[in-house]
Amino acid sequence: MVTDSNLTTCDPPEFHADAVTLLRGTDGGKLAVITESQSAPPKRGKRRAWPAYVAVAQSQHDCDAVLVVIAASRATARACRRTVRTGHPGFNLDPIVIGPHNTPDPTNPAFAGVAPELTVLAALTHALDLTDAANRRMVLNNLATLDRETRTTYTRFVQHAASDAARKALEELMASPAYRDAFIDGFIAEGEARxxxxxxxxxxxxxxxxxxxxxxxxxxxxxxxxxxxxxxxxxxxxxxxxxxxxxxxxx
Incomplete structure (x- = not known):
């Protein structure tokens, strides 16, 4: 049966990715990176929307686009890695998945230049055990090297990813004399300024x-x-x- 060829809809679906970052190369090229955070395996409808995310980002920014999924567990990572099939030959989406199994080690000296960012990523994927006291100190030491605004943002990401017990331990450590100036006093000053x-x-x-x-x-x-x-x-x-x-x- 031949149906309507007009694919325009008066009530278009809304596509809200967790984040979209536009990377620009020294040669003038661009790449749109769509980031999705998954704390649990995605439902069927969510997965079916991912190819649309890539297509829309590609159209809006007039450049190639990729989908990166940050998974909070190995089981979630496995579910997110499954190919999303569209039905069109060759037009399938294999999400790029970062989980506990492949998160780079933030303590590796080779990654010293991006240690704070990798620390946050390791916290989000639970590759870093924040119930361990040494890991909590490592996290705060890495974040303390950042400017106040970035440090505040990254600290909130880590707190959000931590369990209740780990979050409480982190906050107690932040309030200690060794870290108070960088974290607690910084939050107070930021709140006053706002x-x-x-x-x-x-x-x-x-x-x-x-x-x-x-x-x-x-x-x-x-x-x-x-x-x-x-x-x-x-x-x-x-x-x-x-x-x-x-x-x-x-x-």
């Missing part, structure tokens, strides 16, 4: 509204997401005398 920025953003929005300016949704989101207090103060100073909202935020 709180100050949110307060100044709220004041700026009120000032603009008081002057009768209409704030578009995208501009309001830009103000509320800004963590640079110097920039917020500069916008506020302009808002006090500007004739238009464009004069405040125009580059």
């Amino acid at each position: 709180g100050e920025a949110r307060g100044e953003a709220k004041i700026l929005v009120r000032a603009l509204e008081a002057r009768g300016f209409t704030i578009p949704a995208d501009l309001r989101a830009r103000i509320q997401s800004c963590l640079d207090t110097d920039q917020l103060e500069a916008w506020f100073d302009k808002a006090m005398s500007a004739d238009s909202i464009e004069a405040v935020f125009g580059d």
Whole structure:
């Protein structure tokens, strides 16, 4: 039976990958890397969506695309490695899977330049036993070498991946004199900075509204997401005398 050849849908499915990273080479080439994190074997519907992820990323970014799955156990890794067949000859997807079985060792001197990233990866795949005290110290030592923003992000990834007991032990170690300055004090300082920025953003929005300016949704989101207090103060100073909202935020 011949059916409708129009494959457009008025209610398109939504495809939400966990992360998409666009890599650029020195030769100008690009590669879209789609990352999916699986704590359990994926359901049939999830696996069937993965070829669509690759096709959509390839179309959107006009470059090749690959799917990388980070699996939290060997059983999950085995399930994720299975070929996703589309039915079209030669058009099948073999996901790239990173699990406990093939996670690079973050303590290997050959990987010293990316040890913090490999530490996080090993925590996510459970290749690293965070119930072991020596491993917890190694994790914090690697993460402590990073800038505050990156360290905060990576630490949250590790905490999320850890068991309740391991997370509690990590937090106790972070609060010890050896690590407090890098971790606990850093979190406190970050929270204070974010709180100050949110307060100044709220004041700026009120000032603009008081002057009768209409704030578009995208501009309001830009103000509320800004963590640079110097920039917020500069916008506020302009808002006090500007004739238009464009004069405040125009580059």
